[in-house]
Amino acid sequence: MKKKIGxxxxxxxxxxxxxxxxxxxxxxxSQTAAGDNSSDGAVxxxxxxxxxxxxxxxxQQALELYGEQNPGVTIEGQFSEWSNYWxxxxxxAAGQAIPDLVQMDYMYLDQYVKNGMLLDLTPYxxxxxxxxxxxxxxxxASGSVDGGIYAICxxxxxxxxxxxxxxxxxNSIEIKDNMTIDEFYAVCLEVFEKTGVKTNIAYGIPETxxxxxxxxxxxxxxxxxxxxxxxxxxxxYFEQYTKGLEEGWLIDxxxxxxxxxxxxxxxxxxxxxTPQTQSWCAFYNSNQLAAMQSAAPAGTEIGITTWPxxxxxxxxxxxxxxxxxxxxxxxxxxxxxKVLNFLTNSLxxxxxxxxxxxxxxxxxxxxxxxxxxxxxxxxxxxxINEVVTPNCSPIDPxxxxxxxxxxxxxxxxxxxxCYGEMDxxxxxxxxxxxxxxxxxxxx
Amino acid sequence: MDRKKSMSFRQSINKESTAGVxxxxxxxxxxxxxxxxxxxxxxxxxxxxxxxxSPAVFSGLKNYIKMFTDDEVFYKTIRVTFYFALVSVxxxxxxxxxxxxxLQKTTRATGFYRAAYYLPSIIGxxxxxAILWRRMFAxxxxxxxxxxxxxxxxxYAWLGNTSTAIWVLxxxxxxxxxxxxxxxxxSLKQIPVTLYEAARVDGANKISQFFKIxxxxxxxxxxxxxxxxxxxxxxxxxxxxxITEGRPMNSTLFYTVYMYQQSFKFSNTGYGAALAWVMxxxxxVITAVLFATKRFWVYTEGV
Numbered sequence: 211m212k213k214k215i216g217x218x219x220x221x222x223x224x225x226x227x228x229x230x231x232x233x234x235x236x237x238x239x240s241q242t243a244a245g246d247n248s249s250d251g252a253v254x255x256x257x258x259x260x261x262x263x264x265x266x267x268x269x270q271q272a273l274e275l276y277g278e279q280n281p282g283v284t285i286e287g288q289f290s291e292w293s294n295y296w297x298x299x300x301x302x303a304a305g306q307a308i309p310d311l312v313q314m315d316y317m318y319l320d321q322y323v324k325n326g327m328l329l330d331l332t333p334y335x336x337x338x339x340x341x342x343x344x345x346x347x348x349x350x351a352s353g354s355v356d357g358g359i360y361a362i363c364x365x366x367x368x369x370x371x372x373x374x375x376x377x378x379x380x381n382s383i384e385i386k387d388n389m390t391i392d393e394f395y396a397v398c399l400e401v402f403e404k405t406g407v408k409t410n411i412a413y414g415i416p417e418t419x420x421x422x423x424x425x426x427x428x429x430x431x432x433x434x435x436x437x438x439x440x441x442x443x444x445x446x447y448f449e450q451y452t453k454g455l456e457e458g459w460l461i462d463x464x465x466x467x468x469x470x471x472x473x474x475x476x477x478x479x480x481x482x483x484t485p486q487t488q489s490w491c492a493f494y495n496s497n498q499l500a501a502m503q504s505a506a507p508a509g510t511e512i513g514i515t516t517w518p519x520x521x522x523x524x525x526x527x528x529x530x531x532x533x534x535x536x537x538x539x540x541x542x543x544x545x546x547x548k549v550l551n552f553l554t555n556s557l558x559x560x561x562x563x564x565x566x567x568x569x570x571x572x573x574x575x576x577x578x579x580x581x582x583x584x585x586x587x588x589x590x591x592x593x594i595n596e597v598v599t600p601n602c603s604p605i606d607p608x609x610x611x612x613x614x615x616x617x618x619x620x621x622x623x624x625x626x627x628c629y630g631e632m633d634x635x636x637x638x639x640x641x642x643x644x645x646x647x648x649x650x651x652x653x
Numbered sequence: 654m655d656r657k658k659s660m661s662f663r664q665s666i667n668k669e670s671t672a673g674v675x676x677x678x679x680x681x682x683x684x685x686x687x688x689x690x691x692x693x694x695x696x697x698x699x700x701x702x703x704x705x706x707s708p709a710v711f712s713g714l715k716n717y718i719k720m721f722t723d724d725e726v727f728y729k730t731i732r733v734t735f736y737f738a739l740v741s742v743x744x745x746x747x748x749x750x751x752x753x754x755x756l757q758k759t760t761r762a763t764g765f766y767r768a769a770y771y772l773p774s775i776i777g778x779x780x781x782x783a784i785l786w787r788r789m790f791a792x793x794x795x796x797x798x799x800x801x802x803x804x805x806x807x808x809y810a811w812l813g814n815t816s817t818a819i820w821v822l823x824x825x826x827x828x829x830x831x832x833x834x835x836x837x838x839x840s841l842k843q844i845p846v847t848l849y850e851a852a853r854v855d856g857a858n859k860i861s862q863f864f865k866i867x868x869x870x871x872x873x874x875x876x877x878x879x880x881x882x883x884x885x886x887x888x889x890x891x892x893x894x895x896i897t898e899g900r901p902m903n904s905t906l907f908y909t910v911y912m913y914q915q916s917f918k919f920s921n922t923g924y925g926a927a928l929a930w931v932m933x934x935x936x937x938v939i940t941a942v943l944f945a946t947k948r949f950w951v952y953t954e955g956v
Contacts, residue, residue: 300705326706326707464901468787468791468812614918618918629901629902631902
């Protein structure tokens, strides 16, 4: 009798213990949990960013450097590709477990701040923990929403067309900065006729290029959370693709079914094996030159110039390539802000990072690391200072919520045009109608 | 004199049923916490506007109405998912049965072959194999090179054409027939040899034997496999997401991937929850239909 009860109770306790340790059909999502303070004072934090191999290595090194200088603090880096960074971040935000330090983008800043996901840094700036005295007003302004400062610029960059310099030089094809659309078409045709290499016009990653493109027509893309302009505004954009199909220089969209979109290392500029699967240019940002150059096959020099536009001065802009923010759920706000300060202002940290995210926001840091930067990075700095800065206009305000869905629609419309299923006029009309519906639905 | 018969605590612990409840507590707690409660929350969200970052706002049947009247991608994904499930599952079962019949005879190599055919079904669902598959069917991938060896020189983009992209995914699904094959093997062994002997005596050849003896007696297993694989077919996710994510032009966009895109990429999580519940209904209806037709073709009397 007693034995039976004893046995039964032991089993019950064991069962309860097992339940406590594991669930039946679920997987635990503790991967992106915010750091915690363990009882002996050691602080563990997480930082998330998107990027390429070069950025991953350098950022890890910089974080380890911070750990050496501040014993007891460890920062775990979590990186992913641009294409799934935002899904992961949204999921961790939903679980109230957004990482302590978050790399943020202009396109999502508004949404995350409005939903209370980022920490307001103003008190830390005022009490001196975060030193922003070397950062220009305009750059600080781009990281502020509704009067609070939520993001610190991690690098200044601008849109830039990366191209295969060797290919063009070997075939005596000239290319000039601040080119217009017609000049761009001429180069594409010349490259195709002389070498058979095709052109990829921002396939699958149209977000920034589309915005840049329509700026030439003096219509802002988003106005007060709604679509600006009209269907006519977008016809020239789709016409690029139809012209490319007609003249034969547009890269076949089937090529992209096998690649991860937006991944520098898999871009047709450096990845394809036959001329039909290659592109002579790629629409990226200036801070990606270094990564592209290192991923390019040996002997290929990657040149940098501006994106084509109907009016390059109206379209061109400087922007923060990305920002660093502190997650609102962090358990160590002080420490997180100190890391942020380290990444922004410390000369040692920036000796490691070497402007991979763009020209450093702090002018002191930018001057200090200029001679140490690699050849590609120095090219970028020259490009930004001499080519872009004198020929650009202020950046548009951050895109409102719903923008990502609009761009997804754009990707699908471009796909249809590239497969020859639609002409430019129909595509522009359908796209605009769909975009208006999306943005109105978010009101 | 009435004496209410109530059990003491001691006695109630000793009852058999109490032991049963206690032992199944871990499962019950897990089931409630990780299945029932989230399902309930998901049902609530399907009637709300929810974007993960801010609290859900009740909006009634808006999501469901939008799904059926305003969303052409929804109908496309239904077509794609049905096509995928209705093609890959029967083909998979056919291959499983054929290979099981071949491997019925035990020779020295059978053990190796069984393991070899079972391996894809374990590793096939993984991300690594999906990435590998994508590379294989690339324009300069293994498949095209093998075709060149035979003499067909092509750089056909298997994944780039709407007509063939879905077949890449179907072939991946069929390749994983191993688990069904093992189940068929064990059922084949349960068919009494005496039936075959009797048939041979009566003069039946192998083909007759197959269609008159093996197949009818296998129908319960076929039914089981069909139901399970059909459900899995509708829920396929990883392969689609990694290999094509719907490209080209949504010709390979599975329902589950569309749900994922809506929920996490576009922050229409309420809509995504509504999509999930509609899928549950669809699978429920299909399973019910399969069960209803059971008595027409499944032999259940036992041997």
